[in-house]
Amino acid sequence: MNINLTNKVALVTGASRGIGRAAAIRLAEAGADVIVNYVTSRNLAEDTANEIMNLGRRTWVIKADVSEKEDVDMMFDFIKTEIGRLNILVSNAATGGFRPLLAASNKNFDAAFHTNVLALLYLVQSSMPLLEKETTRGKIITISSHGAIAGLPMYGLVGASKAALESLVRHLTLEIGDKGVNINVVRAGLVATDSSRRLPNAEKLFNDQINFTQVGERILQPEDVADTILFLASSLSDMIQGETITIDGGAAIRGA
Numbered sequence: 378m379n380i381n382l383t384n385k386v387a388l389v390t391g392a393s394r395g396i397g398r399a400a401a402i403r404l405a406e407a408g409a410d411v412i413v414n415y416v417t418s419r420n421l422a423e424d425t426a427n428e429i430m431n432l433g434r435r436t437w438v439i440k441a442d443v444s445e446k447e448d449v450d451m452m453f454d455f456i457k458t459e460i461g462r463l464n465i466l467v468s469n470a471a472t473g474g475f476r477p478l479l480a481a482s483n484k485n486f487d488a489a490f491h492t493n494v495l496a497l498l499y500l501v502q503s504s505m506p507l508l509e510k511e512t513t514r515g516k517i518i519t520i521s522s523h524g525a526i527a528g529l530p531m532y533g534l535v536g537a538s539k540a541a542l543e544s545l546v547r548h549l550t551l552e553i554g555d556k557g558v559n560i561n562v563v564r565a566g567l568v569a570t571d572s573s574r575r576l577p578n579a580e581k582l583f584n585d586q587i588n589f590t591q592v593g594e595r596i597l598q599p600e601d602v603a604d605t606i607l608f609l610a611s612s613l614s615d616m617i618q619g620e621t622i623t624i625d626g627g628a629a630i631r632g633a
């Protein structure tokens with residue numbers, strides 16, 4: 378059975394770069410029309426949209442800071458009036474903010490938790506009226522990392538925010554599962570993107586992945602994560618609910 382998302386509308390937050398961009402293109406390849414959200418990189422967001430258009434799909438580019446409720450409200454005003462439908466929400470956008478916890482300020486904490494956790498709540502609250510209206514199950518997917526369950530250097534704020542995100546998803550499941558919507562988490566291993574390149578010792582971490590992953594000489598790419606997102610966005614995952622699925626080529630087996 379092939380995944381066919383023809384006539385579905387997907388919103389991908391943070392689709393200008395990295396995993397979000399790969400997910401937006403993968404969903405479009407499967408037939409979906411895709412709303413490309415970004416906050417600063419207009420040109421890169423337009424590039425993603427151009428690729429989607431070249432695949433013959435409809436696309437819209439919307440600037441919105443997902444950590445700001447007013448921005449999310451504005452984005453959904455546009456979706457409701459101009460598109461009128463939504464089937465898939467990929468809450469992907471996140472902020473890095475890699476620093477020691479002992480040096481973290483309230484402002485740093487708020488920035489990490491507003492973008493990485495609270496944004497999901499805003500997005501789910503705004504998208505539910507649209508997702509619920511559809512005849513097929515709505516799909517919400519968000520992205521976590523190993524920092525949710527492990528201690529990683531300089532990753533305390535992001536890791537704690539991802540742990541909160543995974544918990545939020547489990548609790549949201551109780552409220553939205555019976556309303557025709559699936560919500561799940563993709564917990565991705567290390568992928569070389571703009572944000573992970575800012576990790577201290579990034580090059581060494583990327584090189585180490587070749588040894589940690591258990592799939593031969595192959596490391597995780599944004600497209601691999603996008604494939605898991607695609608599966609969770611499809612009807613093949615209708616019975617997967619409130620779960621966290623790890624995609625890391627087996628690195629977690631080695632404690633990475």
Ligand SMILES: NC(=O)c1ccc[n+]([C@@H]2O[C@H](COP(=O)([O-])OP(=O)(O)OC[C@H]3O[C@@H](n4cnc5c(N)ncnc54)[C@H](OP(=O)(O)O)[C@@H]3O)[C@@H](O)[C@H]2O)c1
Nearest residue numbers: 391393395396416417418442443470471522567568570572
């Ligand atoms: N890379 C990894 O190794 C890795 C591993 C596990 C999990 N993840 C997770 O995967 C997701 C994507 O990560 P990535 O590495 O692909 O990130 P990335 O390359 O740094 O891209 C971040 C994206 O999020 C957008 N963004 C950031 N803050 C935003 C905000 N407040 N409102 C709207 N958009 C915002 C950026 O938009 P602009 O371009 O407009 O700034 C950009 O499109 C994140 O949730 C991350 O935590 C990443």
